[in-house]
Amino acid sequence: MAEDLHLLVGQLGAGPVHVTCQDISGGPVFEFAASHPGDVLSFTGVETTLPGYGMEMLADVSNGGSWHVGFLAAPGVAELFLAGRERVMLDWAVSAMTVVPGAVTSADIDEFTRTYARPGGWRGPEGLYRSALTGGGRIRALAEAQPLTVPVLAVDGVNAPFTEQTLRQVARDVTAVRIPDAGHLVAQEAPAAFAAAVGDFIDRVDRDR
Numbered sequence: 001m002a003e004d005l006h007l008l009v010g011q012l013g014a015g016p017v018h019v020t021c022q023d024i025s026g027g028p029v030f031e032f033a034a035s036h037p038g039d040v041l042s043f044t045g046v047e048t049t050l051p052g053y054g055m056e057m058l059a060d061v062s063n064g065g066s067w068h069v070g071f072l073a074a075p076g077v078a079e080l081f082l083a084g085r086e087r088v089m090l091d092w093a094v095s096a097m098t099v100v101p102g103a104v105t106s107a108d109i110d111e112f113t114r115t116y117a118r119p120g121g122w123r124g125p126e127g128l129y130r131s132a133l134t135g136g137g138r139i140r141a142l143a144e145a146q147p148l149t150v151p152v153l154a155v156d157g158v159n160a161p162f163t164e165q166t167l168r169q170v171a172r173d174v175t176a177v178r179i180p181d182a183g184h185l186v187a188q189e190a191p192a193a194f195a196a197a198v199g200d201f202i203d204r205v206d207r208d209r
Contacts (some may be wrong), residue, residue, distance in 0.1 A: 001028035006036045018202050020044040022187070024128050027051050027139060030170065034146045042205045044153040044198055047184050049166040052136030052143070059133060068093070073129035078122035086116040099158060099183035100190070143170040151175070151208075153201045157182035157189065175201060 005028070009015040018041050021029035026048030033040045049055045059069035072078050082089050090112050094104045115121055148171035154164040156178050164176040177197045182190040 002031035002035060005029070005032040006039055009036075009039045015039045016041045018042045018044070018205070020046065020198065021048055022046040023048055023184070024055075024125075024132055026166075027055070027128075027132055027135060030148075031139065031142060033148055033150070034142050034170075037146070037149060040150050041209070042151045042153065042202060043148055043167075043171070044155060044201065045163050045167050046155040046186055046194075047157060047159055048163050050139050050143070050170065051132050051134075052138075052140035053166045053169055055132045056136055066096075069129055069133070072122070072125045073133050075126060075130070078126060079120075082116075082122065084117075086121075087113045090116070094185075097184040098189055099181070100188075103183075103185060103189040147171055149173075151201070151205050153177065153198065155179065155186060155194065155197060157184060157186045159184065177201075 005019075009017055016039050019029055019033055021044070023046070026045055027050055030043070030045075030050055033043050049058075057063065058065045059073070061067055061070075078089075087109065090109050094109060098104060148167075150171075150173070152167050152171040152174045154161075154167045154174055154176045156163045156176070160178040161176065164174065168174050179186050179190045179193050179197065182193070187194045
């Protein structure tokens with residue numbers, strides 16, 4: 001995925017770019033930014049951590065982790081057990097991750113359900129979660145050899161300072177923002193505050209170039 005992002009930026013002729021990641025996409029987006037610094041102007045992480053820096057603990061159910069991480073990482077298990085029950089899983093996920101009622105609409109969940117119900121619909125999450133549980137050594141080695149040198153914004157909602165603590169270990173210039181009264185899905189739950197935080201950060205980065 002990191003290399004796909006690099007190739008996409010090149011194909012579009014859009015670089016260097018401001019990149020933003022949410023949750024489990026932190027690993028591949030960090031790997032893209034660290035491996036291809038010439039492609040990146042800034043890095044924004046939203047409610048995210050990285051393999052090698054705590055992501056694995058989210059699967060440790062004996063110490064407060066969630067069952068869904070290992071479940072989704074196991075090859076073929078999600079497709080086997082969730083066929084015809086995709087909506088049940090998604091309703092649980094949204095209720096567990098949000099504190100703002102209606103931030104993710106019924107129409108949104110309908111579309112997610114349609115997508116995950118397709119053949120192979122769970123292969124994307126399966127690969128991401130599996131890489132999150134197995135890629136810690138690679139990500140940590142990369143971060144130690146090539147920490148992010150671009151400005152970084154750490155955005156947290158209810159889990160603050162989760163993202164900030166991670167990104168301060170892998171970057172030199174970190175600004176931290178907490179969006180109050182927002183759950184894990186910050187952009188959906190507090191879109192105006194989120195857009196303002198990211199917009200102000202990007203404007204500052206662009207002014208300082």
